[in-house]
Amino acid sequence: MKSLLLNNVYDLNKTDTPLILKDIPEPVPTDFELLIKIIACGVCHTEIDEIEGRTPPPFYPVVPGHQVIGNVIGIGDKVTKFEISDRVGIGWIYSSCGKCSYCLEGNDNLCAEFRATGRDVNGGYEEYMVVPENSAFLIPEIFSDSEAAPLLCAGAIGYRSVKLTGLINGESLGLTGFGASAHIVLKMVKHKFPDTKIFVFARSEKERDFAKSLGADWTGDTLTKCPEELNCIIDTTPVWMPVVEAMRNLKPGGRLVINAIRKEDIDKNYLMKIDYSEHLWMEKEIKSVANVSTSDIREFLELAAEIPLKPEYQEYRLEDANIALLELKHRKIRGAKVLRI
Numbered sequence: 001m002k003s004l005l006l007n008n009v010y011d012l013n014k015t016d017t018p019l020i021l022k023d024i025p026e027p028v029p030t031d032f033e034l035l036i037k038i039i040a041c042g043v044c045h046t047e048i049d050e051i052e053g054r055t056p057p058p059f060y061p062v063v064p065g066h067q068v069i070g071n072v073i074g075i076g077d078k079v080t081k082f083e084i085s086d087r088v089g090i091g092w093i094y095s096s097c098g099k100c101s102y103c104l105e106g107n108d109n110l111c112a113e114f115r116a117t118g119r120d121v122n123g124g125y126e127e128y129m130v131v132p133e134n135s136a137f138l139i140p141e142i143f144s145d146s147e148a149a150p151l152l153c154a155g156a157i158g159y160r161s162v163k164l165t166g167l168i169n170g171e172s173l174g175l176t177g178f179g180a181s182a183h184i185v186l187k188m189v190k191h192k193f194p195d196t197k198i199f200v201f202a203r204s205e206k207e208r209d210f211a212k213s214l215g216a217d218w219t220g221d222t223l224t225k226c227p228e229e230l231n232c233i234i235d236t237t238p239v240w241m242p243v244v245e246a247m248r249n250l251k252p253g254g255r256l257v258i259n260a261i262r263k264e265d266i267d268k269n270y271l272m273k274i275d276y277s278e279h280l281w282m283e284k285e286i287k288s289v290a291n292v293s294t295s296d297i298r299e300f301l302e303l304a305a306e307i308p309l310k311p312e313y314q315e316y317r318l319e320d321a322n323i324a325l326l327e328l329k330h331r332k333i334r335g336a337k338v339l340r341i
Contacts, residue, residue: 001026003126004321005061009053012329017322018051027130034082034131035074041124042067042149043324043337045238046261050119054262057119065124066092066117067152069145081133088136091152091297094121095132109291125321127341137297140305150311150336151304154180156292159300161259164287165232170195174233174249176242178207180336181259184311186214191307199226210334234259240270252282259289313338
């Protein structure tokens with residue numbers, strides 16, 4: 001089967017082909033696993049973090065990709081939740097222990113035995129994959145394959161980010177960075193919190209125009225002072241500068257949630273600019289998002305179907321994954337990027 005393999009750590013400023021297309025054997029499902037024929041797979045900045053070594057795979061080669069849509073074509077002997085031909089999705093969470101306190105309380109994303117799709121096991125940049133049945137989700141019929149793929153990570157982690165802000169209807173929300181996740185968050189918040197004003201910070205004028213077209217109440221450059229102090233801000237950028245700048249725009253007691261698995265080091269010295277009195281005083285908070293739980297994906301898919309929330313996306317052939325990744329690296333973004341397998 002055709003697969004895109006990552007064989008080592010690469011600097012995307014020095015190579016434009018980090019992933020190599022090769023034929024590898026088709027996987028075989030065990031007792032509790034599904035064999036999936038992949039239809040589409042979203043492209044995420046976390047793949048860039050894997051390629052550049054900020055969250056490296058434990059082995060090479062590995063197949064990236066964790067926003068997977070496909071049809072069940074094989075099932076293990078002990079599978080009970082799915083049938084042949086079901087259309088399912090697989091997100092970043094591939095498996096966890098299922099027994100620790102985090103798993104039992106619904107925060108399996110914090111489990112010490114957490115394994116990630118496309119990093120700790122082969123993911124969706126290929127034609128077929130296996131997945132434990134507990135980590136697969138039925139996809140509502142209302143979504144096309146390419147609409148559904150970004151919901152599994154960009155959407156679900158955006159959903160968890162909003163939960164972690166503690167946002168209440170009528171409170172103000174800032175979004176710094178406006179790519180795949182943030183544009184879904186804006187649509188979701190407009191539905192769930194109709195009296196909330198949304199302020200978008202983005203360095204690209206095209207991203208700001210995109211945010212306005214989706215209903216943002218205000219947009220400005222990352223360095224621009226917001227016209228009012230905000231209750232909450234969600235950061236979806238890959239770097240540190242927007243985090244530090246966003247803290248200036250929080251109200252007393254406000255919370256900034258960082259929606260990123262890793263941050264690039266290119267501006268890490270910006271952290272030295274954090275001033276206690278300017279950025280953290282008055283009980284301001286910074287909170288990270290650690291991946292997504294299985295309940296996040298399940299709940300978000302239900303909410304997205306109810307709204308209905310359909311992401312903006314651009315499609316690429318599997319063979320053009322390197323192009324999509326480089327565009328993402330260099331912030332050529334409008335909505336989400338999706339590979340058609």
